[in-house]
Amino acid sequence: MPARRNIATSLRRRADPRPMDQFDRLPPDVRAWLARAALPWSPRSVQKLWRRALRECGGDPARALARMDLAEARMLAKDCPKIWGRAHPLISAC
Numbered sequence: 001m002p003a004r005r006n007i008a009t010s011l012r013r014r015a016d017p018r019p020m021d022q023f024d025r026l027p028p029d030v031r032a033w034l035a036r037a038a039l040p041w042s043p044r045s046v047q048k049l050w051r052r053a054l055r056e057c058g059g060d061p062a063r064a065l066a067r068m069d070l071a072e073a074r075m076l077a078k079d080c081p082k083i084w085g086r087a088h089p090l091i092s093a094c
Contacts, residue, residue, distance in 0.1 A: 010079055019043055026050070033065055039075055 022043035023031065030050050034041055041049075049068055057063035 010075065010082070022047070027061075029061055029065060033068055037072060039072055039079075041072075 019042060023034070026034065026043060026047060027050070030046060034043070034046050037046075046068075049071055050064065053064035053067040053071075054061070057067055
C-alpha cells in the first residue's frame with residue numbers, strides 16, 4: 001500500500017536523491033527563508049525560484065526574498081480553498 005501523505009499542496013513532488021546536499025549548497029539567506037517557509041518546498045525548486053527572483057530584482061537579495069515571499073503567498077492562496085474549503089474562516093486570511 002502506498003504511503004499516505006498528510007500534506008495537500010499544488011507543489012509538484014520530485015525525487016531528490018540527496019536533498020540535504022542541495023539544501024547545504026543554498027545561500028544562507030535562502031536556507032533561512034526555506035526553514036521558515038509555510039510550504040514544503042524542495043531545495044531544487046527554491047534554488048530555481050531564488051535565481052529567477054534575483055534576476056527579476058536586479059540582483060538585490062532583499063527584494064528577491066520579498067519576491068519569494070510573494071510567490072509562497074500566491075501558492076497558499078491557491079491551496080487554501082482546496083485544503084480547508086471555501087467556507088472555512090481561514091480562507092479570508094489566505
